[in-house]
Amino acid sequence: MRREADAMMTNAQATPDAGGTDCFLSLRGVTKRFGGLHALDDVSLDIRRGEVLGLLGDNGAGKTTLVKIIAGVYQPTSGEILCNGMVERITSPDRAHHLGIETVFQDLALVPNLAVADNFFIGREMTYDIVPGLIRILRKRKMETDAAETLKQLDIHIPSLRVNVDSLSGGQRQAIAIARAMRWKANLVILDEPTAALSVPEQNKVLELARKLARQGVAVIYITHNMNDVMAVTDRIALLYRGRLAGELLTRQTNQNEIVSMIMSGKPPASAQRA
Ligand SMILES: Nc1ncnc2c1ncn2[C@@H]1O[C@H](COP(=O)(O)OP(=O)(O)O)[C@@H](O)[C@H]1O
Ligand SMILES: [Mg+2]
Numbered sequence: 657m658r659r660e661a662d663a664m665m666t667n668a669q670a671t672p673d674a675g676g677t678d679c680f681l682s683l684r685g686v687t688k689r690f691g692g693l694h695a696l697d698d699v700s701l702d703i704r705r706g707e708v709l710g711l712l713g714d715n716g717a718g719k720t721t722l723v724k725i726i727a728g729v730y731q732p733t734s735g736e737i738l739c740n741g742m743v744e745r746i747t748s749p750d751r752a753h754h755l756g757i758e759t760v761f762q763d764l765a766l767v768p769n770l771a772v773a774d775n776f777f778i779g780r781e782m783t784y785d786i787v788p789g790l791i792r793i794l795r796k797r798k799m800e801t802d803a804a805e806t807l808k809q810l811d812i813h814i815p816s817l818r819v820n821v822d823s824l825s826g827g828q829r830q831a832i833a834i835a836r837a838m839r840w841k842a843n844l845v846i847l848d849e850p851t852a853a854l855s856v857p858e859q860n861k862v863l864e865l866a867r868k869l870a871r872q873g874v875a876v877i878y879i880t881h882n883m884n885d886v887m888a889v890t891d892r893i894a895l896l897y898r899g900r901l902a903g904e905l906l907t908r909q910t911n912q913n914e915i916v917s918m919i920m921s922g923k924p925p926a927s928a929q930r931a
Contacts, residue, residue: 678704678705678706678707679702679703679704679705679741680703680704680705680739680740680843680844680875681702681703681726681737681738681739681757681844681875682700682701682702682703682737682738682741683699683700683701683702683703683722683725683726683735683737684700684735684736684737684738685698685699685700685734685735685736686698686699686700686722686725686732686734686735686736686737687699687732687733687734687735688718688721688725688730688732688733688899689733694899695718695721695899696718696721696722696725696732696896696899697898697899697900698735698900699718699722699735699896699899699900699901700901701894701901701904703726703844703875703877704875705843705873705874705875706870706871706873706874706875707870707875707876707891707892708866708867708870708876708878708889708890708891708892709875709876709877709878709890709891709892709893709894710878710879710880710886710889710890710892710893710894710907711723711877711878711879711894711896712879712880712881712886712893712894712895712896712915712918712919713895713896713897713902713919714897714919714920716898717896717897717898717899718896718898718899719848719879719896720848720879721899722896723759723846723848723877723879725737725746726746726752726757726759726844726846726877727746727749727752727757727759727846728746728747728748728749728750728751728752728757729749731745731747739755753840755843755844756840756841756842756843756844757842757843757844757846758836758837758840758842758844758845758846759845759846759848760830760833760834760837760845760846760847760848760850761848767821768820768821768822769820769821769822770820770821771817771818771819771820771821772803772814772816772817772818772819772821772824772832773796773799773800773802773803773804773817773818774799775821775832775836776799776802776803776806776832776835776836776839777799777803800817800818802839803817803835803839804817806835806836806838806839807831807832807835809838810831810834810835810838810865810868812828812831812832812835812861812865814828814831814832825855825858826853826854826855826858827854827855827857827858827859827861827862828858830850830851830854830858830862831861831862831865834847834850834862834865834866834869835865837869838869838872838874842869842874843874843875844874844875844876844877845866845869845874845875845876845877846876846877846879847862847866847876847877847878847879848879849879849880849881850862850866850878850880851863851880851882851885852880852882859885863885863888863889866878866889867889870891878890883912883915883916886907886912886915887907887911887912890907891906891907891908892904892905892906892907893905893906893907893910893915895915895918895919895922895924897919897922898922900922902918902922902923902924903918903923903924905918905924905925910925
């Protein structure tokens, strides 16, 4: 019930204007070929600030390929990407991070045998030079305070930031990965099947965090096969079918049955074609 109420509230706030100043990233005619296979074929899609975009499609439709292009893992074969209206080549994951694009993969990319606080700062550790250029120490206490502050802001409760991540539940780990994306001031957070392995209360927490990111003005791409999640968390849906963008819909203007048949057939519902 609560999820339905949330969905009604949040979806009502969706902004349907195409392009415009809300647009963080624009894909223009993006194509990706692996040998003779078109994993993505001429995909044009806007990704907007403050919006949760559901990226849907059957297995093999091209979702992960699209995400990897945005995350700088793959280069498109043709087409271009605009970031804040400027043509941008996302040539590496580092470049994506620099642009504020954070991807929370299903396996999360947390380091299991490191403490929560340390995971927040992998590759971006806070240090202090005792002897400049010679002796550098980690600012452990500062990193812990910083991580604690981020988790508090997102209302995430972790008993201790000194415990290793592998002692936490799946939901807690997912929450930490999302919080870490927030900590680094993400402009776009991509969540790839974030609730697949979680209990229902944990799933609700992750959905709540995705909404919270959007309310803070972050663009969110949410990949899922779970129709309840789609209805509860997304503002808009982009459907991939055999590498092509088969339709875009506002979530509040559709329903689960329409979405499922769209995923299977690759055709948007008649109501959307009229819109
Ligand atoms: N690295 C790769 N090399 C060759 N083919 C690939 C590669 N990655 C994906 N594909 C193919 O591209 C298509 C789209 O895959 P993918 O993006 O993983 O789909 P989805 O995430 O929607 O299930 C599939 O046919 C898949 O087999
Ligand atoms: Mg995939």
